[in-house]
Amino acid sequence: MDRVDTYREIIRQVLEEYAQYPPAYGQMEMETIFDTERDHYELVALGWQGKRRVHACLIHIDIRGDKVWLQHDSTDAEIAKALVEKGIPQEDIVLGFHPEHWRQYTGFAVK
Numbered sequence: 001m002d003r004v005d006t007y008r009e010i011i012r013q014v015l016e017e018y019a020q021y022p023p024a025y026g027q028m029e030m031e032t033i034f035d036t037e038r039d040h041y042e043l044v045a046l047g048w049q050g051k052r053r054v055h056a057c058l059i060h061i062d063i064r065g066d067k068v069w070l071q072h073d074s075t076d077a078e079i080a081k082a083l084v085e086k087g088i089p090q091e092d093i094v095l096g097f098h099p100e101h102w103r104q105y106t107g108f109a110v111k
Helices: 004-019 079-086
Strands: 027-035 038-051 052-064 065-075 093-095
Touching: 004 027, 004 038, 004 079, 027 093, 065 079, 079 093
Parallel strands: 065 093
Antiparallel strands: 027 038, 038 052, 052 065
């Protein structure tokens, strides 16, 4: 298995783990979305909070080239840390939700 295939598997494992956590509020279900052809991966919350419909992306990860781009993380779970703990080196993870000029201070990849 090459490095990018390993990253795909780790991302899948992490998102499936987080999909098992019950939501803190509302009648929600967690849905994982894996587009392995284009390397887009998401965890989405679907359901109702009272009378309000909820459809929210909680985590969005892409693989671009040989880097893992954490595009969005609206959890307090530190997804980047979970990816590192599963085996993806920090220097291969880009925190895409930070401006490029800030990324040099994060300990993760800049681009």
